[in-house]
Amino acid sequence: MAVALKSSTLSEIENAKVPSYDRTALKAGILHIGVGNFHRAHQVAYLDRLFESGEDHDWAICGAGLMPFDTTVRDTLAKQDFLSTIVAQEAGSSAARVTGPMIEFVEPGDPQAVVDRLADPAIRIASLTITEGGYFLDASGHFNPDHPAIVADSRKPESPETVFGVLVKALKQRRDSGQTPFTVMSCDNLPHNGVIAREAVTGLARLSNPELADWIDINVTFPNAMVDRITPATGDRERELVRELFGIADQWPVFCEEFIQWVLEDKFVNGRPSLDKVGVQFVTDVTPYETMKIRILNGGHAVIAYPSGLMDIHFVHEAMENELVRDFLTKVEQEEIIPTVPPVPETDLDEYHQLTQQRFANPKIGDTVRRLCLDGSNRQPKFIIPSIADNLKSGRAPNGLALESALWCRYCYGETESGAVIEANDPNWDRLKKQARAAKDDPMEWLAMDDIYGTVGADHSFRELFAGWLNMLWRVGTRKTLETYLER
Missing domain, CATH: 3.40.50.720 (NAD(P)-binding Rossmann-like Domain)
Incomplete structure (x- = not known):
């Protein structure tokens, strides 16, 4: 007892x-x-x-x-x-x-x-x-x-x-x-x-x-x-x-x-x-540590969250068992997130990334994909959009991060690919859902949320990448879109 x-x-x-x-x-x-x-x-x-x-x-x-x-x-x-x-x-x-x-x-x-x-x-x-x-x-x-x-x-x-x-x-x-x-x-x-x-x-x-x-x-x-x-x-x-x-x-x-x-x-x-x-x-200065963690770990959570949510994956460790999701995370981290992180004292960023992958894959935690998808309107501007902005400043195309943004938009439409209803999962859910539904016909409706995207949403190259991925998601679905990204 x-x-x-x-x-x-x-x-x-x-x-x-x-x-x-x-x-x-x-x-x-x-x-x-x-x-x-x-x-x-x-x-x-x-x-x-x-x-x-x-x-x-x-x-x-x-x-x-x-x-x-x-x-x-x-x-x-x-x-x-x-x-x-x-x-x-x-x-x-x-x-x-x-x-x-x-x-x-x-x-x-x-x-x-x-x-x-x-x-x-x-x-x-x-x-x-x-x-x-x-x-x-x-x-x-x-x-x-x-x-x-x-x-x-x-x-x-x-x-x-x-x-x-x-x-x-x-x-x-x-x-x-x-x-x-x-x-x-x-x-x-x-x-x-x-x-x-x-x-x-x-x-x-x-x-x-x-x-x-x-x-x-x-x-x-x-x-x-x-x-x-x-x-x-x-x-x-x-x-x-x-x-x-x-x-x-x-x-x-x-x-x-x-x-x-x-x-x-x-x-x-x-x-x-x-x-x-x-x-x-x-x-004396936390900045290098917090940038590393927020971009690599929290940004990584966002990368795996929305494709997993759309494919009806429940637990985070199950998402890491999905080859497409895991490879998507690895490619985005290596090509677009880690390059934006300044050096951290006595820390190897690639080793830190590998450690985060191991942590995500822990089957005992029981962390849910829905929790990772929570509150995107507050989290995206802190965990994802700064990395997009730094890639644009450096002349790198934020291809994978544009896809992550498109996946978030598709998630906020409110239905998974199986047709299951996604219940409200953000303090601004009604607004996000409205914008996501308008973006199905005009992707720029999503990027028009200036309070979330700021100047990134007005960048021509990012707008093109985002629109291309969102249109593809609606045309062929999450799995085939991830496959296309990983083949490039």
Whole structure:
């Protein structure tokens, strides 16, 4: 019989490692907004290692969230004393670890409660995983002060509703009370995520209080970071596997790969945990690492996602077993993505690419193609379009990346090649579907989305490549189109 996960039952768990540190002695030093699977597989996992070493027990995590679903997150985790089972899986192994660095969770849906917790001097880092779409960016990838949610917060800074409004108000309280500010640490999968977080916080503050914005800009640190660990969503499959394999009844376990990486700028205004002792790389400039990861790994995910989705392939490892998809990925990476990535210290880019292919092919992860297809309107401008732009600047024809864009367009039509309906899979799904349907007759309708394609969509050579591939996809289908590309 499975053991219900909670503090009082840890001694009954036999098939997984459990915390040896005294969780009752932990004190929160980090408030994290956006408690999802990736946060628990990544930041929580690193802190768990650190606490196991006997160090920095005043850097535990207080969870927080402002979205409606965060109530379910809090309620589920609270029932198991904020413990989480992390299952790291490789092709030939599975290992479970119950992690305990999270010790509390602010009442969801109460922005003022989050402000009050952030105003506590014990909180020295505010960390974020709010997804790529949570930063209110414009087509150029910078903070958009005209977004309706930002405009609303700027008009009522004492009653914020956005994450950034909450951060601004909390920093104002700390300034006004003479406290040292906290560091804002983005753990989202964005290029220059610290820079983007700074733009959002100071940009919002400047709309209502320019003096506060200047104080934040001078006194608050926003380290850039590269984060990496493939972490799929949790469903009934994962809950049942934890029961069967490890004898634990965890209502929200996290499955992930064994690989984990965190490269972080050492810019912390109010101290930090000794994460360098448990594998985090602290560097002066994260840019080479994040460019490598975002283009080769995340861009690679996008390359395999849409042909696989159109061919009704369910799991990512099954996509990698498909010769056409695997060869498509290899050719695009070698000819059009890797050449756009600057050198990375002590890293062979071809070896990194080979490692990503091995990670994608991991059959134990159970990562789904649908997850890779999610939120293309936010991901494509960050993971794919910069590589297209760099190829165009260098005089290389982005042939494979144009095909990737055409496959995304065809996917957003809303039907797989078998005729199965593709359910909404993007915050802007209705708009994308409308544009994709118009593009069946006129491919330029897709590239007319300037907020996504920017200047790339106006490039004559790219427009020709894109139109050719999209027309071919409609004429002969995904398989024959991939075959044609691979023969060239």
